[in-house]
Amino acid sequence: MRRSTSLQNLLIYGLSGPIIALNVWLLSVLFSYFQNPITILSIAAILAFLLNYPVQFFEKVRISRTTSVIIVLIITLTLLTMIAVIFVPLVIEQTVQLLNKIPDWLASSQNNLETLQTLSEKKGIQIDLSLVTDQISAGVENLVQQIASSAVGFAGTLLSGILNIVLVIVLAFYMLLYGDQVWSSFIQLMPSNIGIPFSKSLQSNFQNFFLGQLLLAFLMVLTLAPTFMFMGVPFALLFAIIIGISELIPFVGATLGIGLVTILVLLQNLWLAFPVATAAIIMQQIKDNLLAPKLLGNFTGLNPLWIFISILMGFEIAGLLGTLVAVPIAGTIKGTFDAIKKTKYADYVSQYTVANDT
Numbered sequence: 001m002r003r004s005t006s007l008q009n010l011l012i013y014g015l016s017g018p019i020i021a022l023n024v025w026l027l028s029v030l031f032s033y034f035q036n037p038i039t040i041l042s043i044a045a046i047l048a049f050l051l052n053y054p055v056q057f058f059e060k061v062r063i064s065r066t067t068s069v070i071i072v073l074i075i076t077l078t079l080l081t082m083i084a085v086i087f088v089p090l091v092i093e094q095t096v097q098l099l100n101k102i103p104d105w106l107a108s109s110q111n112n113l114e115t116l117q118t119l120s121e122k123k124g125i126q127i128d129l130s131l132v133t134d135q136i137s138a139g140v141e142n143l144v145q146q147i148a149s150s151a152v153g154f155a156g157t158l159l160s161g162i163l164n165i166v167l168v169i170v171l172a173f174y175m176l177l178y179g180d181q182v183w184s185s186f187i188q189l190m191p192s193n194i195g196i197p198f199s200k201s202l203q204s205n206f207q208n209f210f211l212g213q214l215l216l217a218f219l220m221v222l223t224l225a226p227t228f229m230f231m232g233v234p235f236a237l238l239f240a241i242i243i244g245i246s247e248l249i250p251f252v253g254a255t256l257g258i259g260l261v262t263i264l265v266l267l268q269n270l271w272l273a274f275p276v277a278t279a280a281i282i283m284q285q286i287k288d289n290l291l292a293p294k295l296l297g298n299f300t301g302l303n304p305l306w307i308f309i310s311i312l313m314g315f316e317i318a319g320l321l322g323t324l325v326a327v328p329i330a331g332t333i334k335g336t337f338d339a340i341k342k343t344k345y346a347d348y349v350s351q352y353t354v355a356n357d358t
Helices: 002-033 035-060 065-122 130-152 154-188 192-231 236-246 253-268 270-295 304-357
Strands: none
Touching: 002 035, 002 304, 035 065, 035 154, 035 192, 035 304, 065 154, 065 236, 065 253, 154 192, 192 236, 192 270, 192 304, 236 253, 253 270
16 A cells, blocks of 8 residues: 555656646747737736725725726826826936947947957966957947847837737726626635635735835835935936836846846946945845835745746746746745645644544
8 A cells, every 4th residue: 555655656746847847838838829918917917906905995985996996096197107207208318328328338348358458468468358359249239230120110119018008007997896706706616725715815925025026126216226326327217227127026136137237337337336236235135134024024935946946937938027926926826725734734623623522
């Protein structure tokens, strides 16, 4: 009996890897076919999750659900419009200037490497930097070509983006109004011991995660932008926004954003890159050790290794969108299984107690 049980466990564990890999591949294929509608639906669902908080607040003061949703959407659109009018032109201007200057920065860095090569040869130090300079030259040419090709399709991309934003807002409106009914009918298709904990875990993970991440990203931009301006960093607002947006990707996003900004500053000013990286890292540590535990807590309960694995799998399946939703999805799965285990354990304890009493 033990031998058959061990063989059964071996088969289960042996087949679980290929089955998971096959499911990941199927999900990536499906996402590649339906990338745009899935992305729009996901963003609308996240927006509905976040806006549900203020909607519930207005409902508590005895305002109807429909009126509450309309009030919240009007306030949200007004705030977003004000932010767009104030900051979007600045960000676009700095982005265009940055893209125009990157080739010059790369060329100047190539000249610095050639100067270093000449000085090393004069002092008898054999350093071959020709490969690096050739790669930089190729990078400059490719970057200029990409900028030119991207400029051609900018109008079409802008029009498509505006249309997608309108679709997201409309979908979020209907999700706030009728999402509970659709979700309840979907949960009722599941067994009660799975559907109820799954619904609670999904709502908790997604709302807490995205609300906390957005607040942390906003705080990073709010603190780094004036800090970079005080330090005389070029494109201070754009660099602060890059780091803030990267904060939305958990675990590795901050490192990637700070690294990218440091490299961009390094291309222009070697001595300015170090204080920029230092200031960003200090703010990151304050955020991770003081602010994040209070805003997020340990709501996922996931081991950092599993967080990293879930981010990699999310990126493989759905790119940037997958990295954003991978952690709350993993936390939802874990929370659901934990709730099911607790329910089974409670049932076992109660049955054991009744059996002993009788």
